[in-house]
Amino acid sequence: MSVLVYTENWDGKFKKLSFELVSYANKISEMLNTTTIALSMGNVDDDELTKLANYGATKIVSVKDEKLNNLDNQLYASVIAQVAEKENSSVVVFSNNNVGKALAPRLSVKLKAGLASAITKLPINIAPFTVYKKVFSGNGFTNVVIKTEKKILTLSQNSYEIIETGGTADIENFSADLGMTAGTEVTDVNKQTGKIILTDAEIVVSGGRGMKSGEQWGPIEELAELFGAATACTRPVSDEGWRPHEEHTGQTGKIIAPNLYFACGISGAIQHLAGVSSSKVIVAINKDNEAPIFEAADYGIIGDVHKVLPDMIEAIKELKSQ
């Protein structure tokens, strides 16, 4: 038996979420009294692979092949299934990001393993295997029982702490059967550079219609820059074209869970809250004291964002200089 964790790298370096996933998987291994095996696909060198041991992986399976340079969901799922079967994995853990969401359902069918997605906590019970998760876009929670012998989980980003265990691991280079022809081909990649990725960010500064116009986004960008934070916006803002669609956060946009979320000039419509309610701390700045955002916020200031934000920037600069 084992718990298998699917790690992700970016140009050969593991993403932070991979360490979070290994830490999470390792905790499940402890609950099941088994071991954690990390799977790495693509070109990652041994020095980098070894890092996974530091979070509890006792074995690292590395699959390197030119055919894996592009993400073809069908081919990737077939390789993961081969590894899961070889390692007799009873639980497979993915991130609940775009990649995890693309692969986990395919693997579920391949292994006939029940899937519970967007998990934020450890399973609450092992027999029956029960996990707690959000439903109705955060307007409810459920306990889901996975009834099959094999289970698949996708873990929401920033929802589990990274725990260093300082262990060691063996690296196994696995030659997977890659006989299948990929049905898809990537012809162009446009990587976002020099900007913090919204779904990865620990701090997010977000603006709503209360910012008045796209030209008045300066204070939001400045505040974000001070923290190395990502910027986000509400749906009306992206629909108006004040900000790019990639920044739209909410039920039909991106779902995020940063440690700190600044909602500036955001009223807090139910659809927006669905995308941000998992943030650990929410700070709301709004001139309307009856705005629903104050129901969801931990801290709030009732006032004009264009007056409050410059003061906030000053205060943060002062704090940083101490």
Add this chain to the structure above:
Amino acid sequence: MKIAICLGSVPDTTTKVKFTNNNTEFDTTGVQWVINPWDELSLTRALELKEDTSAGIEKVSVINVGERGTEPTIRKALAIGADDAIRIDAIPKDAYFIAAQIAEVIKKEGFDIVLCGIESSDYNGASVGGMLAEFLNFPSVSAVSKLEIENGKVKFNRDIDGGKEIVISQIPVVAIVQKGISKEPRIPSMRGIMMARKKPLNVVPAIETDALTEFVSFEMPTSKGKCKLVDSENVKELVELLHNEAKVI
């Protein structure tokens, strides 16, 4: 080419969510049912492609797994412009069950492009599309924000975590689509509503299959502690609270 849209009937996004039967079921009392927002965008894109004759789309069908109660939602899709609909007569138990049912219909009917919304706004499983592709042994492309047809192949913009990719897929293919696929969902016209009454809505029996997961109980979100308000003249205090109390900066 034929396009299938997997259509979910979900509570309107402004629904006040409540649970019943000792918190084991969603309380459907007074709920307004709508087309799942991403499915509605997919349908809109499929119709745009059908109208663009160079794309060579002959037919756009919608497929739903549900009991009779989902028919008004299906009729709305027909009113928006889908050519026909198939309802698989079953209570959707979980994503695996739904995907298995839809796969059966697609195998029989033969579709070239299958569009699924990235998730349903009720159970948020985000899994039917990928499962369906695996049942069918089709390639799948997920997080699709743009879809075009070029030389008999399908060209997608796909979001990756931290960028975008252009992906070309052979057909048949399952596309799992998100925002951006079409600008705004279409609204049915009066004429569309009249025509929808005459369009075929075929009901087929469900196949025997297991659900792999079960929602055993539900809970309402616990409301947060009271929001701590800081005076707008004293922003510094808020920064100190974030630093010393919340310890997030």
